[in-house]
Amino acid sequence: MEDVGEFLHRAKSGRLIFHLSAQVGGGSILVDSKGRRLGRVVELIGPSSHPYASVAPTSSRVGGKKGDRVFLNK
Numbered sequence: 001m002e003d004v005g006e007f008l009h010r011a012k013s014g015r016l017i018f019h020l021s022a023q024v025g026g027g028s029i030l031v032d033s034k035g036r037r038l039g040r041v042v043e044l045i046g047p048s049s050h051p052y053a054s055v056a057p058t059s060s061r062v063g064g065k066k067g068d069r070v071f072l073n074k
Contacts, residue, residue: 001031004071005022005053006070007064007067011054015056018052019050022072026042028073029041031070032069033071035071035073037062040056
């Protein structure tokens with residue numbers, strides 16, 4: 001697993017918002033530190049050097065605390 005960023009918050013739309021520290025493509029699957037699937041990247045927002053990712057969660061129970069690390073499922 002590759003560390004690619006951190007959790008920020010859940011948007012009103014229900015999507016999860018992450019601040020990325022590495023390149024991630026649209027459609028990528030993000031997981032938590034235990035390897036549990038958080039969701040699929042739907043949209044990248046902001047500057048290409050440090051974008052934010054809008055992620056469609058795998059379920060309504062998925063979430064986290066601000067600052068929780070997120071990883072790319074390879």
